Amino acid sequence: MSNNDYFSIAYKILSYLKYCYENGIDVDVDVLSPGTLNISNRQFYQTLSMLSDDGYIKGVRITSTTSGRIVTGISKLEITSSGLQYLKENSMMIKAYNVFKEVGNWLPLLK
Numbered sequence: 001m002s003n004n005d006y007f008s009i010a011y012k013i014l015s016y017l018k019y020c021y022e023n024g025i026d027v028d029v030d031v032l033s034p035g036t037l038n039i040s041n042r043q044f045y046q047t048l049s050m051l052s053d054d055g056y057i058k059g060v061r062i063t064s065t066t067s068g069r070i071v072t073g074i075s076k077l078e079i080t081s082s083g084l085q086y087l088k089e090n091s092m093m094i095k096a097y098n099v100f101k102e103v104g105n106w107l108p109l110l111k
Helices: 006-023 041-053 081-106
Strands: 061-065 068-072
Touching: 006 041, 006 081, 041 061, 041 068
Parallel strands: none
Antiparallel strands: 061 068
16 A cells, blocks of 8 residues: 555545544644645545545535536535544554554565
8 A cells, every 4th residue: 555545645634634623623724735645636636525425524615617626615624424434444454554564574475
């Protein structure tokens, strides 16, 4: 799993939104940005669109135009209960992946 695949980016976005929710703070668009996540604008907006379509986030507005998609409302993003559930279920998978990755670093058969 690379650092810019869908699941890594989705996990980072949802984790940040969870942090905002738990601490009662608004989303900082300077923190939640393509540059911070080290991805392209296109990938960032597509990921937000997929997370919204899946019901994991709310507040983002995506409008299709002839010149592409316009994304607004990022500062109003919120994680949903489905998004919180996704994080809870997948945190176990992330931990398992990290353990496997560590084992893979010293076990020559896995390289």
